[in-house]
Each structure stands twice: as structure tokens, then as C-alpha cells.
Amino acid sequence: MIRMENVTKVYKGEVLALQNATCEVQRGEFVFLVGPSGSGKSTFMRLLNKEEKPDRGQVFVAGRDIGKLPSWKVPFLRRNIGCVFQDFKLLPNKTVVQNVAFALEVIGSPRSVIKSKVPAILELVGLSRKMHNYPDELSGGEQQRVSIARAFVNRPLILLADEPTGNLDPNTSMGIMTLLDRINRTGTTVVMATHDRSIVDKMRRRVVELDRGQIVRDQSRGVYE
Amino acid sequence: MSLKLDYVLRETASNFRRNVTLTLATVITVTISLTLLGAALLFGDAVDNATVRWKDGVEFIVFMEPDIAPELEAGIRHQLEESSEVSDFTYIDKDEAYAEVQELLGDSPELVEVITPERLPASFRVKPTDTLPERVDELASVFRAQPGVAKVVTASETIRAIEDLSSGLRQRVIIIAIVLLVAAAVLILNTIRMALFSRRRDIEVMKLVGATNWFIRVPFMFEGLIQGLIGGVIAIPLIWLTNNFFSVINDDVSLELLRGFTVDPARVWALGFQMVGLGALVGTVGSGIAVSRFLDT
Numbered sequence: 001m002i003r004m005e006n007v008t009k010v011y012k013g014e015v016l017a018l019q020n021a022t023c024e025v026q027r028g029e030f031v032f033l034v035g036p037s038g039s040g041k042s043t044f045m046r047l048l049n050k051e052e053k054p055d056r057g058q059v060f061v062a063g064r065d066i067g068k069l070p071s072w073k074v075p076f077l078r079r080n081i082g083c084v085f086q087d088f089k090l091l092p093n094k095t096v097v098q099n100v101a102f103a104l105e106v107i108g109s110p111r112s113v114i115k116s117k118v119p120a121i122l123e124l125v126g127l128s129r130k131m132h133n134y135p136d137e138l139s140g141g142e143q144q145r146v147s148i149a150r151a152f153v154n155r156p157l158i159l160l161a162d163e164p165t166g167n168l169d170p171n172t173s174m175g176i177m178t179l180l181d182r183i184n185r186t187g188t189t190v191v192m193a194t195h196d197r198s199i200v201d202k203m204r205r206r207v208v209e210l211d212r213g214q215i216v217r218d219q220s221r222g223v224y225e
Numbered sequence: 226m227s228l229k230l231d232y233v234l235r236e237t238a239s240n241f242r243r244n245v246t247l248t249l250a251t252v253i254t255v256t257i258s259l260t261l262l263g264a265a266l267l268f269g270d271a272v273d274n275a276t277v278r279w280k281d282g283v284e285f286i287v288f289m290e291p292d293i294a295p296e297l298e299a300g301i302r303h304q305l306e307e308s309s310e311v312s313d314f315t316y317i318d319k320d321e322a323y324a325e326v327q328e329l330l331g332d333s334p335e336l337v338e339v340i341t342p343e344r345l346p347a348s349f350r351v352k353p354t355d356t357l358p359e360r361v362d363e364l365a366s367v368f369r370a371q372p373g374v375a376k377v378v379t380a381s382e383t384i385r386a387i388e389d390l391s392s393g394l395r396q397r398v399i400i401i402a403i404v405l406l407v408a409a410a411v412l413i414l415n416t417i418r419m420a421l422f423s424r425r426r427d428i429e430v431m432k433l434v435g436a437t438n439w440f441i442r443v444p445f446m447f448e449g450l451i452q453g454l455i456g457g458v459i460a461i462p463l464i465w466l467t468n469n470f471f472s473v474i475n476d477d478v479s480l481e482l483l484r485g486f487t488v489d490p491a492r493v494w495a496l497g498f499q500m501v502g503l504g505a506l507v508g509t510v511g512s513g514i515a516v517s518r519f520l521d522t
Contacts, residue, residue: 049433072438073439075432075435075436075437075438076435077435077441078432078433078434078435079434079435081358083433089429089430089433091426091427091430093243102430102431102434103430103434105229105232106227106431106434106435106436106440106441107434107435107436107440150434151434154435155433169313
């Protein structure tokens with residue numbers, strides 16, 4: 001599903017974010033990216049949806065070299081990759097249901113599809129009763145559920161989560177992890193960058209550790225360190 | 226991928242609501258720029274009209290009696306051709322004179338109605354070799370004495386001043402118009418960029434979920450189009466006000482020299498609609514360019 005071959009990414013000619021990284025993720029896998037801040041976790045993710053371009057090496061998504069993708073096709077790549085962030089990135093002036101529907105609207109989904117898919121996904125993340133609330137009326141965990149609903153409503157092949165539990169307390173974090181696990185069980189490949197030791201140790205999934213831009217460990221059913 | 230009209234309309238409407246002050250600022254900027262530009266162009270037209278008879282070095286005009294005998298007219302023509310002091314002259318027949326009056330009095334059709342080509346005098350517009358005022362007066366008086374000549378009008382000092390002014394003014398008006406146009410475009414670009422900056426989050430999310438660049442761009446361009454249109458439409462009555470101001474100058478009998486300082490209403494309307502079109506164009510292109518800064522290339 002995802003393959004990186006000898007990928008090197010340097011910012012502004014001096015900050016080495018990734019160095020000769022090679023990594024392959026199979027369809028339906030759940031992968032934790034761990035490592036200290038600045039070790040290249042976010043760069044790893046940003047390369048996958050072509051927010052960044054590698055300086056050297058190749059990135060394959062679903063068997064296609066995305067370096068060869070013309071820029072007008074990048075939006076179509078991104079429709080196959082859902083993204084979740086530490087700061088949720090919800091639109092504050094739209095309600096929960098509008099935030100999720102927005103993701104479908106801007107890719108041109110018909111209204112009938114939006115009407116059936118949005119309530120279903122909100123049911124899945126457990127927010128049916130808060131559909132018409134605004135993000136600032138929700139707790140952090142609920143906001144993250146909305147953002148997951150938005151990322152997953154289009155049934156992407158891959159879900160990228162960049163420290164999704166970074167702003168949440170341990171209990172709420174476990175709820176989010178249960179949700180991501182359920183999404184993974186539908187066959188969606190999940191790549192999650194995290195600093196949360198307890199989550200990684202509890203989930204016992206594949207762990208890829210980065211340090212100063214290099215992959216220093218790749219362990220199935222691994223722990224944080 | 227289809228761009229849905231209801232999506233574009235809904236987004237545009239909510240953008241307007243959310244950024245009332247910025248929208249207002251853009252519309253006012255467009256209105257002022259287009260009004261100034263329109264007024265400047267109108268002023269250029271009015272100066273042109275007022276000085277149309279005195280173009281290209283014409284220093285005096287020999288008006289003949291409307292019922293002048295053909296042989297007398299031929300005599301004057303012959304005299305002009307022979308004179309070493311005349312470098313060039315143009316014959317304006319009754320029909321041409323009528324056409325000119327029609328243009329000048331375009332906004333007073335009741336006046337045009339009572340004038341017929343027969344009642345207008347034919348004339349010679351004369352360019353002397355020597356434009357020194359005393360020499361011109363001397364030459365003019367030679368023709369004034371001819372039989373069949375009703376009147377000889379010389380370009381007085383004031384007319385010459387206006388004439389000098391008009392050629393310089395024309396260039397300056399064009400320069401001012403261009404500067405204003407660029408200023409308007411930059412202001413619109415900046416206003417839209419500010420509006421976009423307040424919505425960079427929306428754009429970020431749109432990119433993230435895979436909206437195409439055109440999908441992101443079109444609602445903003447539509448917004449710019451509407452702002453430009455509104456600004457242009459408001460500019461039309463303001464341009465009319467400028468034109469009315471010309472009429473005030475024109476009606477003041479003490480300013481006889483500025484007779485003809487007026488513009489055909491059809492021209493004012495045409496200019497108004499051109500300004501609306503220009504506003505729409507600048508608004509659309511401006512927001513298109515502004516939004517591109519936030520998009521991947």
C-alpha cells in the first residue's frame with residue numbers, strides 16, 4: 001500500500017528530516033511511527049500525500065510512484081488518504097454535520113450521497129446526538145472524533161494520524177484508539193505518529209522508530225522502546 | 226468533477242456574511258477607482274469636444290454667409306491656396322458642420338432639432354505658416370474684409386491655452402487612468418488576500434480532503450466578480466454626477482469659451498457599462514490570482 005525507497009528530505013538545504021529511509025506498509029496494516037520531536041515523523045506523513053516532495057528516492061502509494069503524479073492529479077491522491085491531526089483542524093463556523101459534509105462537498109459528491117454517508121459516519125464515531133453543535137461546544141475527544149469522521153467519511157485506503165491523542169487525556173485517548181482500531185479492521189491502512197508510550201505498549205502493533213531522520217527500528221507487535 | 230452551482234452560491238453567500246467589512250472595503254475601493262477612472266476619461270472626452278474646432282494648428286476659421294454665391298466661395302478658396310502665409314486649410318461644408326453640432330449638442334436634442342444643415346455656414350479652417358498672434362490677426366482681417374464672409378474667428382489666447390492644455394491633458398488623463406487602474410487592481414488583490422487569509426483554514430482543509438484547485442478557486446473568483454460588479458454599478462450614477470458637473474460649466478454663459486464642454490449621454494452610458502465590465506474583470510482575475518498563492522502549483 002505504501003512504499004518508500006531510499007527517501008531523503010532536506011529542508012532549506014540543511015535540516016535533514018529524512019535520510020535514506022526505506023519502508024513498506026502492507027494493505028490493512030496498523031503502523032506506529034515513534035521517535036523524538038524533529039525525528040522526521042511528520043515529514044514521513046507529509047511525503048505520503050504529496051504535501052512535500054522528496055529530495056531523493058521514491059514514494060509509492062497504492063503501487064503508483066507519486067513523484068510522477070502531475071500536480072492536477074494530487075487532489076485525487078488525497079481523496080484516498082484521510083488525515084487526522086493533533087489540533088483537529090475543524091472549521092469553527094460550521095457545525096459537526098457541516099464539517100463532515102464539507103469534505104464530501106468539495107470533492108463533488110452528490111447531495112444524496114452526502115445525506116446518507118454523513119449521519120452514518122457520525123453514528124460510527126458516536127456523535128449522532130451532537131450533529132448540530134459547533135466545534136467549540138465539544139470536548140477535545142469529541143472534536144477529534146469529528147475530525148476522524150471527516151477523514152474517514154470518504155472511505156480512504158489510508159488514514160494518516162499525526163499525534164491524534166496529543167491534546168487528550170489518557171481515557172479519551174483510549175477511546176480514540178478504539179475508534180482507529182475499528183477503522184483499521186475495515187481494511188483501512190492506518191499510519192499513526194505518536195509520543196504516547198502507553199498507547200503503543202497497549203496496542204502491540206508494528207512500530208517504526210525514527211531518529212534524526214533515520215529508521216532505527218522496525219518491529220512487528222512492538223513496544224514504544 | 227462537477228462544480229455545483231448551489232455549492233458556489235452557498236459558499237459565496239456565507240463568505241459575504243462572514244466578511245461584511247472586507248467585502249464593503251473591496252466594493253468601495255472598486256467604486257472609487259472606477260468612478261475616478263470613468264470621470265478622467267469623460268473629462269478627456271469633454272476637452273476633446275470643446276476644442277475639436279481648434280485641433281492640429283488651426284488658428285482661425287473663416288465662416289461664410291450661409292447663402293454665399295459659389296463664385297465668391299471659389300474666390301476665397303483660391304486666395305487661401307495662393308497665400309504664402311497659409312500653410313494648410315480645411316473646408317468644412319454644411320453637412321460636416323451639422324454633424325459636428327449634433328455631436329456637441331448631443332445632450333440637448335431640442336436644440337439639434339431646430340438646426341438644419343442649410344442654416345449652418347460652411348467654413349475654412351486655416352493653418353497659417355506663422356502662428357504669432359499679431360500675424361494671425363493680420364491675416365484673419367484680410368479675410369474678414371472679403372465679400373461673402375460672415376465672420377472670422379481667431380483662436381484667442383485662451384483658446385490656444387485650452388488647446389495646449391488639451392493635448393497635454395489627454396496624455397495626463399491616460400497616465401492617471403492607468404495608474405488608477407493599477408491601484409484598483411492592487412487594492413482589490415490585497416483586500417481579497419486579506420479575506421483569504423482569514424479563511425486559510427478552510428482552504429487548508431479543502432486541500433487536505435482532495436478538493437481540486439479550481440474547486441477551491443471558483444467560489445472566491447465568483448465573490449470577486451460580484452464585488453466588482455456591485456462596485457461598477459455604484460460607479461455609474463457617480464460618473465453621471467461628473468457629467469452633470471460638466472453641464473453646469475457649460476450652462477454658465479460667462480464661460481463662453483468652454484461651450485461644447487460636454488459629452489454625449491450615450492457615451493456616458495457606454496463608459497458606465499465599460500466600468501462595470503472592468504470592475505467584474507478586475508474582481509474575478511484579482512481573486513483568482515490572490516487565491517493561487519494558497520494553492521499548490
